Amino acid sequence: MSGSNNILKKIGQGLRFGAYHAILLAGAIVFSAPFVWLIGTSFKSPDELYPPSWFPPMPANVVTSPYFGANANELPIQPVDVNDETWEAYLEKGRETVRGKLLTIKDTLPNFIQPYVEEPYLTDFILGSFFRRMPKELWTSGLNDFSSWINSEINSEIVINAFDAIYRRVALGELIVKTWDAETVKVGDAETLKWELHSDCAKFVPRLEYFNRKGIEVHYDFSKGDHFVVETIADCNISADEFKRLRLSLHGDKSWYSIHAIIDIGGKRFKSVEPIYLQYNQWQDCLWQVYSHEDKSIMMKSWYTIKEIGNSPETPEGKLRLKLEIRKTSYPIVLARKAWGNYREVLREVPIIKYTYNSLLLVLMNIIGQIFSASFVAYAFARLRWPGRDYYFILILATLMIPAQVTLVPQFLIWKSFGLYNTLVPLWAGSFFGNAFFIFLLRQFMLSIPKDLEDSALIDGCGYLRIYRHIILPLIKPALATVAIFTFLWVWNDFMGPLIFLTDQEKYPLSLGLFALHALMIWLARFELMMAAAVLMTLPVIALFFFAQRQFIQGITLTGLKG
Numbered sequence: 001m002s003g004s005n006n007i008l009k010k011i012g013q014g015l016r017f018g019a020y021h022a023i024l025l026a027g028a029i030v031f032s033a034p035f036v037w038l039i040g041t042s043f044k045s046p047d048e049l050y051p052p053s054w055f056p057p058m059p060a061n062v063v064t065s066p067y068f069g070a071n072a073n074e075l076p077i078q079p080v081d082v083n084d085e086t087w088e089a090y091l092e093k094g095r096e097t098v099r100g101k102l103l104t105i106k107d108t109l110p111n112f113i114q115p116y117v118e119e120p121y122l123t124d125f126i127l128g129s130f131f132r133r134m135p136k137e138l139w140t141s142g143l144n145d146f147s148s149w150i151n152s153e154i155n156s157e158i159v160i161n162a163f164d165a166i167y168r169r170v171a172l173g174e175l176i177v178k179t180w181d182a183e184t185v186k187v188g189d190a191e192t193l194k195w196e197l198h199s200d201c202a203k204f205v206p207r208l209e210y211f212n213r214k215g216i217e218v219h220y221d222f223s224k225g226d227h228f229v230v231e232t233i234a235d236c237n238i239s240a241d242e243f244k245r246l247r248l249s250l251h252g253d254k255s256w257y258s259i260h261a262i263i264d265i266g267g268k269r270f271k272s273v274e275p276i277y278l279q280y281n282q283w284q285d286c287l288w289q290v291y292s293h294e295d296k297s298i299m300m301k302s303w304y305t306i307k308e309i310g311n312s313p314e315t316p317e318g319k320l321r322l323k324l325e326i327r328k329t330s331y332p333i334v335l336a337r338k339a340w341g342n343y344r345e346v347l348r349e350v351p352i353i354k355y356t357y358n359s360l361l362l363v364l365m366n367i368i369g370q371i372f373s374a375s376f377v378a379y380a381f382a383r384l385r386w387p388g389r390d391y392y393f394i395l396i397l398a399t400l401m402i403p404a405q406v407t408l409v410p411q412f413l414i415w416k417s418f419g420l421y422n423t424l425v426p427l428w429a430g431s432f433f434g435n436a437f438f439i440f441l442l443r444q445f446m447l448s449i450p451k452d453l454e455d456s457a458l459i460d461g462c463g464y465l466r467i468y469r470h471i472i473l474p475l476i477k478p479a480l481a482t483v484a485i486f487t488f489l490w491v492w493n494d495f496m497g498p499l500i501f502l503t504d505q506e507k508y509p510l511s512l513g514l515f516a517l518h519a520l521m522i523w524l525a526r527f528e529l530m531m532a533a534a535v536l537m538t539l540p541v542i543a544l545f546f547f548a549q550r551q552f553i554q555g556i557t558l559t560g561l562k563g
Contacts, residue, residue, distance in 0.1 A: 035538070042532040043339050045279065047071045049527060059338045061331045062255035064221045066169030068121045069254070069281070074165065076128045082139060090139070090146060094127045097147045101154045108156050110210045113163050121166045126158065164211050168281045171207065171215030173249030175234065175322065177265075179242040187234045187320055190214040199228030213283055215251055220326070227327040236320035240266030245289040245303060246322070252278040256334045256341075257326055261288055264312035264321035273305045278326070279341055298351045298505050300517075342532035346517065349529075352536070354506065355513035359492060362427050362509055366491045367484045369431030370438055374483060375476065377434045378442035379468050383454060393443070399436045412500055426501045427494075427509075431487070438483050445479040446472060485548055489541060510537060 037054065044056040050073045060069060076094070078087045102117040109117065116122060130150055138146045174189035187193070190208060195216055197204055202220035220228055243265050250259075258275035276286050289303035315321045329337075346352065380386070381393050415426040449472065457467045473480075498512040505516065514533045 038531055038538075039535055041528060042342055042535050044528050045338075045341070046526060046528060047073065047281075051077060056338070059256055059334055060254065061334070062253065062257070063223055064219075065253045065255060066167055066217065066219060067253070068116070068119055068166050069168050070121045070125050070166050074128055075124045076131050079131075079139075086139065089143060091127075093143045093147055094130070094150060095123055097150045098123045098127050098154065101151055102159065105154070105156060105159070109159060112207075113160065116163070117159075119166070122159075122162055125162045125166050126154065129158075129162070160210050161212075168253040169251060170218040170220070170253050170278065170326070171251035171283075172218065172230070173213060173215050173251070173283065175232070175249075175320075176247045177236055177238055177243065177320065178245040178247070179238060180244045181242070183242075185236065185238060187236050188232075190216050193232045193234055195230055195232045197228065197230050199225060201225035202228040202230075213249070213251075215249075215283075218326075222328040227325060229323060229325045231321060231323040233315070233319050233321045235318060236265060237318050238266060238320075240268035240308070242266070243268075243270075243290060244292075245287060246306075248286045248288075248322070249283055250276075250286050251283050252280045254279065254281040256337045257328055259286070260325045260327070261286075261306065262321075262323040262325075263288065263306060264315035264319075264323075267311060267313075267315070267317065268308055269310050269312040269315075270306040271309045273307055276304055277337055277341065279338070298354060298508075301349050304348075342528050343536065346529055346532050346536065350513065350517050350533070352510070352513075355508055355510040358424065358507060358513075359509040359511070362424060362494075363488050363491045365428035366431040367487045369428060370435055370483055370487045371480055373432050373434040374438035375442050375473065375480065376468070378439045378446055379472055381439070382443045382446035383467075383472070384464065396436045396439060408496070408500060415501065421501065422503050422507070423501075424507055427491075427497050438486070441483065442476060442479050445476050449475055481548060485544060488544060492541060 040053075040055045041049070048056050048071060053072070057072065060067070076091055078084075082090075099118065102123070106114055106117050127150075130153060134146075134149065138149055172190065172193070172195060175187040175193060177185045177187055179185070190206070191214060193216070195204060197218075199220075201222060201224035202218055205217040205219055207217050208214045218228075218230060246263055255278045257278050259278065260275050261272040263270045270288075270290065272288060273291070287303035288306045291305050291307045295301070295305055312321070381389060411426070411430070412421075415421060420426055420429075453471055453475075454467055457471055462470070493511060494509070495511045495515065498509050499515075502508060502512065505513070508516070514537055517533055518530055
């Protein structure tokens with residue numbers, strides 16, 4: 001009988017153990033979901049944010065370009081108020097109608113589009129745009145009315161615009177030079193620039209009509225080679241000393257292949273420090289700027305740096321030569337580039353190193369101040385006897401009930417009267433005056449230390465300061481680690497303090513510096529960059545928890561042993 005009871009008891013313990021861990025696992029999944037969404041969004045490009053998805057789509061493994069493709073938000077999407085049966089019927093009827101209409105108007109389309117009128121992406125792109133703007137009554141009026149409406153809406157202009165959107169290609173547009181005196185010189189455009197190609201795996205196809213922007217397309221086939229070089233020479237009477245920036249209008253094919261630039265102007269040669277990636281499937285302005293004091297400043301950087309590497313005797317005087325090398329890379333590197341793309345832009349556009357230095361300086365000074373002041377005051381309350389000790393301890397604890405916002409204005413006036421406004425001093429000097437919570441935390445820990453250790457030290461001739469240094473501090477390391485962790489979290493995430501005491505952007509910590517990026521990205525609707533910046537801000541906190549969780553838990557546990 002006792003054996004059966006033991007078996008049932010073990011089964012019950014196992015079930016409870018499994019239930020507890022199942023609950024913990026479910027909680028971990030639920031509470032980690034926002035962070036997983038944050039990371040997934042930080043990997044997405046701007047045109048992949050909608051419809052919402054946990055993870056970004058995989059990039060195409062491009063061997064030949066141009067090719068066809070479309071984003072998920074450009075394809076037909078089922079409305080939430082339409083049932084599956086109706087959706088399938090309308091989707092099938094819509095595709096049939098669009099394909100038929102395209103074949104009907106085929107002869108009215110440009111010659112380069114006619115061979116692709118049966119391209120599935122073209123059909124779905126047009127149909128997707130119709131679903132987004134079709135009248136709601138068509139969902140109930142029947143398939144014939146829906147088909148008639150599509151036939152009445154499709155025309156050559158809609159087809160050309162749809163083809164432009166799904167036609168992923170590399171194309172070269174206008175070229176503009178800017179001087180240090182803010183003078184803008186248009187060197188040429190797709191019609192006037194004479195491009196040369198140095199490769200057997202690519203060719204030029206001028207596309208000067210029908211699309212909204214003219215361009216010289218570069219059709220390549222990397223099965224015949226792993227890179228190609230294009231270059232142009234044009235009139236440009238600007239000296240090397242006057243030259244500041246070059247802007248090239250470029251249409252990408254979303255292949256994530258790299259572009260390296262060499263620019264000859266005014267007898268000097270400049271080379272790009274880092275590559276530009278073909279990460280978009282639309283027109284973009286590629287900016288190359290000469291390395292200068294602006295690269296060291298805190299201003300937002302929208303350019304890629306070029307540096308002078310010597311003379312260019314082969315380029316005639318009064319001419320500009322631009323040479324671009326586009327190189328194929330392996331698919332794993334393409335995946336890495338896409339995953340790192342938004343982080344690369346954040347690190348390039350924002351002086352993240354300067355902001356991080358300011359944050360680390362504040363964290364270090366605050367940790368030193370809190371550990372010294374809180375442990376010193378806690379030692380006086382826990383181990384020394386003096387008149388009014390308990391009364392003053394209660395008074396210190398009472399300050400915990402005062403909201404921090406109440407003391408902001410007095411603190412601001414005090415530090416400003418000392419001439420320390422717009423410096424980092426107000427953000428760390430206060431830590432050397434102690435924190436009521438940390439004083440309480442360390443006092444509770446010190447009360448758990450046996451009195452005999454202190455008495456033995458006094459007999460051996462140690463003074464109170466020596467006891468504090470050689471006996472108390474080594475024994476309260478777990479609690480000091482807790483103080484350091486809490487201080488790191490508070491200072492690292494502090495936004496209100498820097499916002500009030502700092503006006504010079506060069507002194508911003510990471511929390512306030514990324515807020516400036518946040519304000520800019522909201523205006524530009526670059527939410528993926530905001531997510532990447534948020535991940536960069538969060539990673540140190542997560543790393544701290546994983547590396548210091550043992551000390552943190554030990555410190556919290558031991559502080560309550562004696563009160």
